[in-house]
Amino acid sequence: MEAVLANLREWYQDRKQRLDLWDETQTARQDNPMYILGGLVWLSWMIVIVSGIVLMLWYIPTTTGAYRSIEHITYDIPFGWAVRGLHKYGGDMLITCITLRIYRMYFAGEYKKPGELTWMILFSALVLAMISGVTGYTLEWNQRAFWAAKVILTVPTYYDDIPLIGNLGLGHAIAYIFLGGPALGQGTLTRFYSIHFGISIVLAIVAETWFYRTRRRRLNVSAFVIVLVLAFLAFVSFINLPDLGQWANNNRTPLPVLSDWYFLALYQVVKYMPPLWAGVAPALLIGYGMLVPFLDRTKETLPTRRPFFFVVGLLALIYWIGFSALIMLNIAVISRDPPYIWGITVIVLFAALLWELAYRRRQAQRAAAAAAAPAGASRPAPRPAAS
């Protein structure tokens, strides 16, 4: 027991030393634009925090005042549109950069030793950024915000239906706590406002402490890139700051109703699955993400040398894009599709498993052949098969 704890502590200390969250100095591939993502994450985060604080000067967090106050910010306050645009598109950019970086780390095998802790922190950051996103959208108190919040906060109530555990009321307690009462209303808006602000501020303090103690760089990109990003965000806000849509109306759900782009795939999954599964599936997905560095234990980083995990990642990417497309084009047939999707998933995963086994057998054969061959005196030992 003691030994296990000591090992854990040692592991944690070592990985903490090698954290590579923002400056991306642990990978010597500065010429590749995929390796400025760390800096861009920090940059967009700061844009979002600063613009968010400016928005707070004018935003009114009440069910009756929120919508009007954002209209006021957008159309009356000088450069209000720019601040709102920077916040909105800055948030989108933050989530885009984290997502791209997660996919990069996945396919380049960067979550392997010593990158496990970096990967886990980034993965949690994606979840927290998405929570910031929904709570942010809810602040607009328009139709989309209202119904997204309502749907998301009803999901936990199904946790009370998990078989064998019995109804402990825990799911309802979760929903109640976030709703600030049994139904969506002022209590919810107030709590979402607090969460939306709180996540970033608390994490920013933690990050600053870390920078202070490690002397790592916050923004390891050139001034040119920074100016480019700011100009781009301002330009997009100028030409295309989306309308607020309609004021939240608790008597009418619009048809069609869409979520933010990063929730679209999940939204499609919720249409396909019974609600309890749809509530458990994201938890499993997060669990897989957090544990994958410990599941995929070979040293190989090339995708073709770890076929199974490569295919799982590819499948996730394809489903993410495919489901988002399905829901945007509104072409899915809810009563017909699920068996096909299950079928494809099972077949592909099974094929990936076969590929992995075949690959490992070939590796083992090659190793055996090399060992059997008359070895020259100074020949390097053959690589052991992936285990």
Place this chain on the structure above:
Amino acid sequence: MKLDRRGVLKALTAIPVVGALIAVLSPLFRFLKPNDKPWGIFTITPDLPQGGAQVVGKVSQLAKPWDSFYFTYVQKFVQYTPEGQEASNVPGVAIRLPKKVKFVNSEGFVGFEGETDIVLFSRICPHLGCIYNYVSDWHEVSAGYGGFRPPGFEEHALMACPCHFSIYDPEYPDNPGNVISGPAPRGARYFRFEVHGDDIVVTGAEVGAIAKCAPGAVAGAAAPPRET
């Protein structure tokens, strides 16, 4: 950990520490849900919304089969705001069916004593709480709500939800309002109502929406008074 004398002593000292921790955390939970008694946060019955009897419409508005009207039934919900309570609408739909049915669902909730050809559903979707629509032409359901094509005997007015395309059949045999397509785990929720002359009077609603609750519970007139 070995269970020697030191281990046992350590474990013993841990008990008051854990106890103190729990004692500190309990009010913290209630801080998040202030109307609860200690430990009440994990109780299964949530605060029931209060409604009472309300006239929602007239029988004469439903002259022909598949005639319908929307109405709202107002309930008070507890909210953790300075006002403490907030009025909330439960949108409903009243429908005239072509024939009389028993308005009792498979959860055992009785919406009407005896047989009736008028049925009243809560439009709060039992899936994840959106408001579904009464669609008098089923072709519109096929076109706009996830491509569902009803079988021959269900080619009549249906109820369909914009959020995840759950479809409900108001005339479903032995379980009016049952879900016939989509992810909803159960049929549409009922209002409990009486007919007084031409008036349709709602006296309660099957507990639902966010405050999903034990099957058969009634919110409204029959709800127990809330402690403050």
